[in-house]
Amino acid sequence: MSDRNCLIKNAIVNGKKQDLLIENNIIKKIGNIDDAIDKEETKVIDGNNKIVIPGLINTHTHIPMTLFRGVADDLPLMDWLNNYIWPMEAKLNADIVYAGTLLGCLEMIKSGTTTFNDMYFFLDGIVKAVDEMGMRAVLSYGMIDLFDGEKRKKELKNAEENIKMIKKLNNERIGVALGPHAPYTCSKELLMEVHEMAKKYNIPIHIHMNETLDEIKMVKEKTGMRPFEYLNSFGFFDGVSVIAAHCVHLSDEEIKIIKEKKINVSHNPISNLKLASGIAPIPKLVENGINVTLGTDGCGSNNNLNLFEEIKISSLIHKGATLNPTIINTKQSFEFATKNGAKALDLKCGELKEGYLADIALIDLNKPFLIPKENIYSHLVYSFNGNVDTVIIDGNVVMENGKMLNVNEEKIYEKAEKAYYKLIN
Template structure:
């Protein structure tokens, strides 16, 4: 299959490059050509006129719990620990594989139609999550999240399940699915359990993904219980000796930033969720200045309450300007990098996140002929400060079109919504 797009505007994320009235050729799953000059060849299976379209890499959401879409709006305006312990965990205890399946499918539906082509998911019943990803055509980095409550038998069962899942699914779906190992958080996993997870990650040669330093309460409790703040605690347990992606990292000292830099730890910044739960504002400008690789995540639809990565990009650009009184703190292009190429690199994907010859064809188109995206001046500025998920028109992953003129091609949208609503009714009656 050979696709030719002409007359488009391309945000490549290859540096600050934007190509206006340009051309792109996709052959099978790879970008074969992108540039200002029209290619000489004309043997194409499909030709698209990209006039009034902005083409850009698909967005990468590096922290999510997709099945929690079932709990969107169930409990809002609460502190994290109350929200989790009194509302989320009791409801999640009722989830079966069917709830996880349809909650995940609804999140995938929202993400794909909103321009997200790849996501990280940490949850339970991960086989059905992987099956949903495979069916949808999306790309995902999946991990069986492990909360360490319960005795040794419970912990060992979770760890064995996580290892089996990783072995069965890593590299599947034509490489679109990768896996990690995930202790939920230092405050939900005893040190001995984290030790076992680190050993398993080392044996399987897989990265580790965990929540860390999300709230002040969490940091203080970790210090009270173990004598260390979360960063030193996880460092001591060898978590950072593996490739590691931590979610949130809101409450960090200068010394802790130095430790994360030394160990090349990646951070998923979740501005929307952190604001809504009043967890705080991460030290993004300082992290980026130190060269730490930061990406963006929505967290779940229960804590956000949407999966619009355009919103996360905009928040990342805006809140740090306001928080530092510096309008140059996070420029638009840097914010967009967080949601695209830096997201891909944060989960060790080196062939997506950029429109460039030889890269995988994971890209989206946005309708630029709309009032809020005119005049046709700085397209990166428009994407960051003006665009939203609803502006996405077309989506491709691995060179395969998943959304065409806003219509999802790989999934039955109406069935997903029907089954999702049925699951919600069962949970709440």
């Protein structure tokens, strides 16, 4: 029996009890499907008491940082990076990164995420784990030159080699992007070359922007401009697709640039709360028609990869901040994590539609916190804990009834524990 023909019977799909047929890696049909299905060739999943949702899309993370979970809590960004995270990251290698990525993929699959947009190091280790776990990902090598010319050359060379390595894989599930870390860690020369490279290879740029007041002050002192104005002054946003993570502190002029240049925003409310960076002006961005998506950031600043928490917090935090309970409703925050994420990554998924990629999750509704089963789409935002039942990515069933089909979970935990001890010793 091939996993790649799959019929989900009698589930809630787009608010209605119906069936969903997957052929190869595509949602072939949604409706009442009985006829002409070859039961020998088709895997049938009982969807009774279950809801089908599009797999979630995490648009900003550093996946191997699962190994940094809990190691440096309760610190501000610059102290956290300079004195804790960067010294530990100096000990990384491809094996450690591989172990952290296996764990991260497992955690994401179990909480309904099927695609993630990543920025990190040792991409050969990340690629290997993503491939084995069957996830969809866009990967970028995180470049930091700290304004040093030699370092810049090395970082650009490394980035280009990674682009070639990933393109050569020809793996439909694994895409590549460019990841200049941020305007306070990357020189103008590096950013300009990144822009050229993004055009040359026709790939997106993934960058941290306006996360803290400190970094904005640093950029302003150096350039006389706020970060978005500075990058815009040398055409960084022209003719390329950009995913800007955080965007916590923005001037009206910067919001105008984001709108005009069609920059995708990755909102990471939990990371921003934990590092006390601030609260992003998401309602204002939505009002301006800007594409808002959701990210968890790495497990050093979250400390998990459960995007359902991000959906809930993004619906709550702006209500509290604006004293307006009507702001960011359940449909909007759910779309941040699905449809909008797909748009940012230029993928045909994030919605349950015929012809779209078969990246989906099934949730068992027989849970105390999902009863009564009447307003399920509200429950998914405000009361679900993220534990999904079954996950299908690119037409492959990777988890069924809470059990991973092709990987040994215990081995992943063991590997991650071992890798962690290598990092801290």
